[in-house]
Amino acid sequence: MSQTVDAALAARFGLTAEEYGKVLNIMGRTPSLTELGIFSVMWSEHCSYKSSRIHLKTLPTKAPWVVHGPGENAGVVDIGDGLTAVFKMESHNHPSFIEPYQGAATGVGGILRDVFTMGARPVANLNALRFGDPKTPGTRRIVDGVVRGVGGYGNCVGVPTVGGEVNFHSAYDGNPLVNAMTVGIAPRDRIFLSAAAGIGNPVVYVGSKTGRDGIHGATMSSSEFDEHAAAKRPTVQVGDPFTEKLLIEACLELMATDAIVAIQDMGAAGLTSSAVEMAGKGGVGIELELDNVPQRETGMSAYEMMLSESQERMLMVLKPEQTDIARKIFEKWELDFAVIGHLTDTARITILHKGKLEADIPLAPLADEAPIYERPFVHTPGPVRLTTVPDPVGIEHALLTLLGCPDLASRAWIWNQYDSGVGGQTARRPGTADAAIVRVEGTRRGLAVTTDCTPRYVHADPSAGAAQAVAEAWRNITATGAKPLAITDNLNFGNPENPEVMGQFVDAIKGMGDACRALDFPVVSGNVSLYNETKHPNGRRISILPTPAIGAVGVIDDVTQAVGYAMPDDCDLVLIGEQRGDLGQSLWLREIAHREDGAPPVVDLVAERRNGDFVRSQITSGKVVACHDLADGGLLIALAEMSIVSGVGCKLVKPLYDSAALHAHFFGEDQACYVIATKSGIAMIEAAEKAHVPARRLGRSGGKNLDLWQQIIVPVTRLRAVNDAFFPTFMER
């Protein structure tokens, strides 16, 4: 490939003139093509976090139980018994739009590697999905491909997919969001990190062979770069879950020895970022001989090998005397294993190929002088709180409409394509509890996991909306009886060069940080995905709704104490928390009044914490039979969802609460609230009063109907039929 390296080429690689100037400064000469490639990917938004870094720094990341916060491949928290939970969430938005199946599949593969690279066996996958309007042509194809891809990969590698979330909105029409999260378990004293050490130690490549997959996917379109090649060679990567499964087993087997000094998966920007980051973190130099890289295609150049994003590959630094032990393990699992270089004392990365020095870059400036931008931003105008909205349709009609709408309809069509039980530890599957629960093998402990975000709230008020997302994740874990430990995040936003989008980002981080601090719920890992926008043929660009997806992990000491939300027979129903009856940004407002305005629900973090701590203590002391938090759709939807799971109805007493109109009372999306089914409502309310927690009797469970003081009576079978209909009707026609 003969390309003249100059400012114009750098621009096509995504480097600004100023950035290219810095490159020239660092190098003291014109860089080679391979060097330019390395700078451009290391300084891309994806790898350098140049627009987001200064803001991310403000997030709280510490707690006594945090073992490793952001900065490693995944976050690590202590879960007791000498064990840790290792987890992270990552996006694969753009690839999933281009090729939904492979995009989603490789997204799952990538996040799995981030977790097992730290020595953890992956035990749970989650997926947070946002799709365009169901009525938009093309949405269906994307839903189909993404769901098949998530399932195809997760089912084959044998990691249960136990939870997630799905929203539909036209703002995602040309830019769906696919955020995948993996949770793994590792012994606390055997966590593997990526900082390389030991001059002379071998650098080892394992996994699949390298091909020309996804070269420069992040920074430029390859058609611009090489039109001839682009026609034949797509930038789409194909996932190979079978090889990933072997890689998991081989790595975990190797991790039981003490051969590994450092290890890092090859994610975005493949060999470049793994080599640069490992050496950079360890403060050593690294030399690679690309002739030794296992190659799937012939005639690959150094540039291509350094930038390939072929999947299912890892880079390790081994103790030299243990290299043979490692080789045997990878041979047993029939994976490629190659020594492709060694660590040096030069503090540079040097790349040799066919006897030629293809790159020679000092590592410190490559990392330290990476651009950081403080992009200009404007705050989203404060939303106007709604005054009363009249009810045009009545409670029953609204209930049925909401239960059948795309954002509330049963997701069974999706999770029934995901193996949620493999591993034999799944205690609460999707659709049965506010968080899924996976037992920690060999113990009685359970991990509670969930993902949450309500993008319409964030859009209306980025700070409050992002705080709500953190609070909802915390609440969902609490509602099972587990103690919330920490979160990972996936910050999906539009173009940061647009000050309005940047304002959403800045304020969302602020809201998240506030909630994390108030709830003792630090951020231990995360991912930022910017430039999510739909380009319309007329040239207009529409940003996605700002979507800071929150993935959370909690722990419960005894899985048999955890509760779900299936409505039990013969229990008192108690509402914990205070209702405000505010319909702003509610699903009722959107689906029934056809408006998307107002302020999102008030997030009172003090009430959130107080109410949640009370609910959790009641659950772990055995007083709660079932529990469900209030979220999308509000109180009546929460009750209906509980009934739909078990088929058991309930009889509600007429609310004495009369400050809000009935529809606002039933469909307002009040925060910090839980419906609890208990054997003794009186005792529950007394306990709540003692703890200064608002509590109120709702009625009693039993029967086959959702019965509102005999004024409105809807059979649970009808609720279920309406709730079940959307996905099969939409997808299988």
Add this chain to the structure above:
Amino acid sequence: MKAGIVLFPGTNRERDMAQALRLVSGREPVMLWHRDTALPSLDLVVLPGGFSFGDYLRSGAMGAHSPIMREVRAFAEAGGHVLGVCNGFQILTEAQLLPGALLRNASMRFLSQDCHLKVENNISPYTRGWSKGDVFRAPMAHGDGNYNAAPDVLDRLEGEGRVAFRYAEANGAVDAVDPALNPNGSMQAIAGILSENGRICGLMPHPENLVDPDLGATDGVPLFKGLVESLVA
């Protein structure tokens, strides 16, 4: 009961199976490797679920040609007991240790949901833990579970009482043409079958995932209890 679980590259339900065998028999099963060319002394060989070799050609095809399958065949021919669950069932049919084949689910989708199984015979070690006609719940998780066999093969299976389990409603009703009752479209709603001597059993759903009261259900326990009762000398 000395049980061995065969691990193929891509197997992923071996831990689930080991957990079930351990819980019910009180004994740790041994893990066998697909390249092994000899079996230790065993009462039962289990081919667990998963995606052997990614199921990249046909489910179970490459697994069925692994070196260890020669030993499993010899073990079976000598009267040994072999249980194949899910991918294990697919491997047993590909190896022609059980008749028929498992095609893509009629819905063309991977199905991960609870189903109910009707126990059609109680004379084998795999079914004796129940009474004939009992119904139990079991999760299924497969893309290729659509049982298919030539008419004469089906007639023999039915005639010889070798259908072990059928997909059913909780009340025992069977309807092979109703996708709600026979989700993957199997012929005659067949979920599991036995070999002529009753010692090889293959089934698609996962009773091994419902054996632990701490996880909320024990519907799969009779299968393992029956085996222990039959095979503990």
Add this chain to the structure above:
Amino acid sequence: MKVRVNVMLKEGVLDPQGKAIGHALDVLGFHGLGEVRMGKVIEIEVPAQKSQDEAASLGEAMARELLANLVIEDFTVEVLS
């Protein structure tokens, strides 16, 4: 030199994939189609020094041993060069 093995479900074995594709084509506006069947094709590069016949019989052997399940599938072998 390449051997191509085509594997199709036997006549009479229900082909759910073919059926689903036929349905989808109809929905897309391709009406009046008859039966649709889906199979696999496996292309294998074989050593160049083989004769046509040797390559064909190699393909046949691979099909019998692994590539096709003769309980439900038929196959054909072509030699390409």
Add this chain to the structure above:
Amino acid sequence: MKVRVNVMLKEGVLDPQGKAIGHALDVLGFHGLGEVRMGKVIEIEVPAQKSQDEAASLGEAMARELLANLVIEDFTVEVLS
């Protein structure tokens, strides 16, 4: 009249299936094979009154619209009779 559409992954796109099959063939004793790639073949019965050319372009249209994923796959169309 039948149209046969052959769909293969584009050159350079990883083919995990082909890779695994190649490996399995080697284990079975078929040594010295080169690259193995796996694709799909879809056979569609089309109305008999079509000409060869009409049938071929129908096949092409169906491949473009549904049968092949042009982002990662190429296809060829044959008309059989």
